Amino acid sequence: MAQGKPSGRDGLGARECAMFAAASDGIVLTDLQGAILDANPAFCSMTGYSHDELLGKNPRLIKSDRHDAEFYRRMWQALVRERRWQGEIWDRRRNGELFARWLTIDAVLDERGSPAHYVGVFSELCVAHRKDAEVERAVHIDPLTGLPNRLLLRDRLRQAMLLGRRAGHKVALLHLDLDGFKALNERYGHAFGDRLLAAVAERLRTALRSTDTAAREGGDELLFLLPETAAASDAGLVARKLLELLVEPFQLEASRDVRVSASIGIVMYPDDAEDIDELLAHAEAAMQRAKGAGRNRYHFYSRSLQARASQELELEAELRRALEQEQFLLYYQPQVDARRGQLTGVEALVRWNHPRQGVLPPARFLKVAEDVGLIVPLGEWVVRTACRQARRWRDQGLPPLRVAVNLAAAQFDDLRLVDRVAGWLIESGVDPRQFEVEITEGSAMRSPERTVERLMELKAIGVRVAIDDFGTGYSSLGYLKRFPVDTLKVDRTFLRDVPDDEENATLCAAVIGLARSLGMSVIAEGVETAAQVEFLREKECDELQGFLFSRPVPPDELARLARTRTTLLPEGLAPARSKTPARQRRGASIPPRSAPARTTSPGISSRRKDR
Numbered sequence: 001m002a003q004g005k006p007s008g009r010d011g012l013g014a015r016e017c018a019m020f021a022a023a024s025d026g027i028v029l030t031d032l033q034g035a036i037l038d039a040n041p042a043f044c045s046m047t048g049y050s051h052d053e054l055l056g057k058n059p060r061l062i063k064s065d066r067h068d069a070e071f072y073r074r075m076w077q078a079l080v081r082e083r084r085w086q087g088e089i090w091d092r093r094r095n096g097e098l099f100a101r102w103l104t105i106d107a108v109l110d111e112r113g114s115p116a117h118y119v120g121v122f123s124e125l126c127v128a129h130r131k132d133a134e135v136e137r138a139v140h141i142d143p144l145t146g147l148p149n150r151l152l153l154r155d156r157l158r159q160a161m162l163l164g165r166r167a168g169h170k171v172a173l174l175h176l177d178l179d180g181f182k183a184l185n186e187r188y189g190h191a192f193g194d195r196l197l198a199a200v201a202e203r204l205r206t207a208l209r210s211t212d213t214a215a216r217e218g219g220d221e222l223l224f225l226l227p228e229t230a231a232a233s234d235a236g237l238v239a240r241k242l243l244e245l246l247v248e249p250f251q252l253e254a255s256r257d258v259r260v261s262a263s264i265g266i267v268m269y270p271d272d273a274e275d276i277d278e279l280l281a282h283a284e285a286a287m288q289r290a291k292g293a294g295r296n297r298y299h300f301y302s303r304s305l306q307a308r309a310s311q312e313l314e315l316e317a318e319l320r321r322a323l324e325q326e327q328f329l330l331y332y333q334p335q336v337d338a339r340r341g342q343l344t345g346v347e348a349l350v351r352w353n354h355p356r357q358g359v360l361p362p363a364r365f366l367k368v369a370e371d372v373g374l375i376v377p378l379g380e381w382v383v384r385t386a387c388r389q390a391r392r393w394r395d396q397g398l399p400p401l402r403v404a405v406n407l408a409a410a411q412f413d414d415l416r417l418v419d420r421v422a423g424w425l426i427e428s429g430v431d432p433r434q435f436e437v438e439i440t441e442g443s444a445m446r447s448p449e450r451t452v453e454r455l456m457e458l459k460a461i462g463v464r465v466a467i468d469d470f471g472t473g474y475s476s477l478g479y480l481k482r483f484p485v486d487t488l489k490v491d492r493t494f495l496r497d498v499p500d501d502e503e504n505a506t507l508c509a510a511v512i513g514l515a516r517s518l519g520m521s522v523i524a525e526g527v528e529t530a531a532q533v534e535f536l537r538e539k540e541c542d543e544l545q546g547f548l549f550s551r552p553v554p555p556d557e558l559a560r561l562a563r564t565r566t567t568l569l570p571e572g573l574a575p576a577r578s579k580t581p582a583r584q585r586r587g588a589s590i591p592p593r594s595a596p597a598r599t600t601s602p603g604i605s606s607r608r609k610d611r
């Protein structure tokens with residue numbers, strides 16, 4: 001204790017001093033006017049004030065506005081008359097937080113029996129003290145939902161972790177967040193939101209066992225503690241049950257049904273974290289992933305997940321830099337006519353020239369680029385660069401080549417797409433009929449009506465359209481007929497072991513037949529063997545693309561191939577003789593090689609005038 005300051009501990013023995021210091025209850029000693037003479041460490045940490053800050057001050061310092069003047073008047077009255085007061089009291093910490101304690105104040109008497117000091121003991125509220133169960137509720141129960149609040153949940157979680165460690169079982173914690181709750185709140189008002197929350201809580205608690213705890217974390221977030229869980233999959237079952245319980249709409253007003261879904265993150269103790277804060281944080285992170293993955297689902301936190309998440313973050317930052325610094329490249333893979341092996345077009349395939357890792361294939365970065373919204377600017381770079389490259393080849397005197405680019409689904413959602421493509425075609429002076437966009441069957445079918453509309457717009461500026469990876473996306477034939485498509489690209493999985501694999505051979509033939517009957521031309525992707533070529537020729541496939549002819553190559557290499565090779569057929573594979581050469585069927589859109597390339601198509605100029 002500081003020298004010279006009045007001390008209430010004078011006269012206490014060493015044992016009492018030690019007890020004072022070690023007590024878990026907060027203890028404060030004042031003179032008769034209420035000036036603080038001493039306070040123990042528990043009192044300091046309970047209030048957030050240091051020992052020095054408290055000395056000499058009046059306990060009013062921690063007074064909350066929860067009690068009226070009458071409350072304090074009675075307290076003093078009792079102290080004077082009975083030399084003791086006890087009761088529940090709400091005080092305020094240094095950081096503004098309110099806290100409730102059971103306070104006992106006793107007068108300490110001198111030798112003559114007159115009060116010399118007051119000593120106040122602040123202990124945790126315990127049921128034995130309580131005349132009024134409302135205090136317990138106020139401290140531990142969320143008034144809106146009637147569920148335990150985060151305080152009580154932490155308490156139970158701590159206990160569950162202890163027991164789990166001893167008994168060797170796992171503890172699961174689920175963090176549930178309602179999807180789109182904010183919008184509902186804004187639309188129907190907060191009173192409605194409150195009632196909805198209460199109804200959700202009421203319904204969801206039926207999924208739990210009596211030993212489980214559902215708690216309100218705050219806002220529209222609920223926590224579920226499953227203290228005895230054999231395996232993570234059991235927690236998954238509970239999560240599924242919670243989601244299923246939400247399927248049925250809520251009827252809060254006679255005329256209004258409301259549907260809500262939720263995203264849930266699941267964390268397991270001790271597998272995923274060892275302390276409470278970490279567990280709570282990981283459960284929330286897993287919930288965020290569930291949201292990111294499309295909502296109305298649950299997601300497990302796992303340490304490997306965490307590692308992947310931080311890798312993805314790093315990749316995202318690198319990708320942004322790569323876009324700024326133009327670290328991307330386009331390689332071009334030849335497409336050849338099936339009969340003679342002549343180069344008819346190329347597909348532009350993006351590569352990342354990574355400063356440390358060298359040239360990376362799209363599988364290493366496209367998914368993340370899509371997830372973080374970089375696919376649109378990257379895709380735009382691809383289209384622009386491919387247009388410019390087509391122009392450069394023409395300027396170098398190469399025969400006209402059809403250039404195809406892949407469009408991601410998000411680019412397809414982008415309303416500016418068609419105008420941009422038209423703009424770059426005009427800028428580079430490339431004939432739109434020599435330009436093809438590929439959209440995978442999967443993204444075309446994601447929202448077929450919009451696909452029809454967007455493809456019509458693309459057709460209106462004169463570009464060609466191909467459906468990529470055909471056969472993998474469960475197209476409805478009805479839509480396929482309505483899509484204004486020039487070409488189907490048979491996915492390379494259908495070519496595996498063809499013709500030996502009979503099932504693949506049958507499917508492959510069927511796809512070619514289908515395209516033919518819809519008036520489209522067909523390109524087979526992933527051609528690697530002469531036997532596949534023979535088979536595809538027999539089925540009247542128009543064009544081929546695959547390693548057998550060439551891998552994707554840089555633009556100069558492609559120019560060299562175009563100049564020096566009249567056919568890309570490998571040695572030993574003769575050109576096929578045919579009554580109807582494939583090029584004639586697709587020929588309508590491929591200008592004869594001798595024809596001068598046109599700078600713009602009527603499609604583009606009329607469209608641009610319209611705008």
Ligand code: C2E
Pocket residue numbers: 333348349350361362363366379382406407408438468469525526527528545546547548552
């Ligand atoms: P895709 O559009 O179906 O492109 C064909 C892929 O098959 C290319 O892989 C190509 O290298 C590979 N391939 C071609 N012939 C053969 C073969 O004979 N055998 C085998 N095993 N593979 C062959 P790549 O370049 O790795 O591209 C993969 C996918 O990434 C593309 O599939 C496309 O969906 C996507 N992609 C590539 N570039 C772009 C782009 O600029 N934008 C978008 N949105 N997606 C792109």
Ligand code: MG
Pocket residue numbers: 347406438468
């Ligand atoms: Mg493609």
Ligand code: MG
Pocket residue numbers: 468469489491492525
């Ligand atoms: Mg493909």
